[in-house]
Amino acid sequence: MQALTRIPTTEMEVTSIRLERELKERLKTLSGSQGYQALIRDILWNYVQQRSNDLFTNVSSSDIRATFTATAEREERCSISGRIIRSGEEILLGLTTEGNLVPIHPDSLS
Template sequence: MRTATQVRTSTTDMEVTSIRLERTLKEKLKELSGSQGYQSLIRDILWNYVNQKSGDYRPKFAPTDIRATFPAIAQKDESCVLTGKLIQAGDEMHLGFTIHGDLVPLSQLP
């Protein structure tokens, strides 16, 4: 899932970094990036990774993003991706299967 792009920094304010990529990977990134450009896509991917690992990541979903749901029991505290409501460990909840193939916690059915 792709989240909102970070605020754009002028390229003159960025540091130059060299990275070696397999040719096929670079070509796939170019194909996927379209008019955005593959370097910008790589920055978006890296920012998404950093936000997810730092705990700052809050995916945004709409009820129309949910394809299917099934009941579950929370094994740890979770937040509903639709409402932000806390789901405490041990509480009944639902898992939603999204159009992007993610399983996400839901406190209510969409």
């Protein structure tokens, strides 16, 4: 998945969120040196990208570890070429090195 552009935290809005203690501790463990708040932002941006048809996630073919053949249930945009994949067409789901599944047009890996 494409790295998100970082802006200084001084330009961000402060938001309060309540998390279970165990969830917060697990996020801290998973985040490493990145910090758990940055990890939460990444998780939220990934969610927004997956749910929004207008956002395009760009990856290179070298970011893909494996692919799975499927049928598109809705219109998607290929994460490598940007090409539209229509509902009902064959699609590849690419597993990235970061563990994300991204839509790929079958001709984009050749």
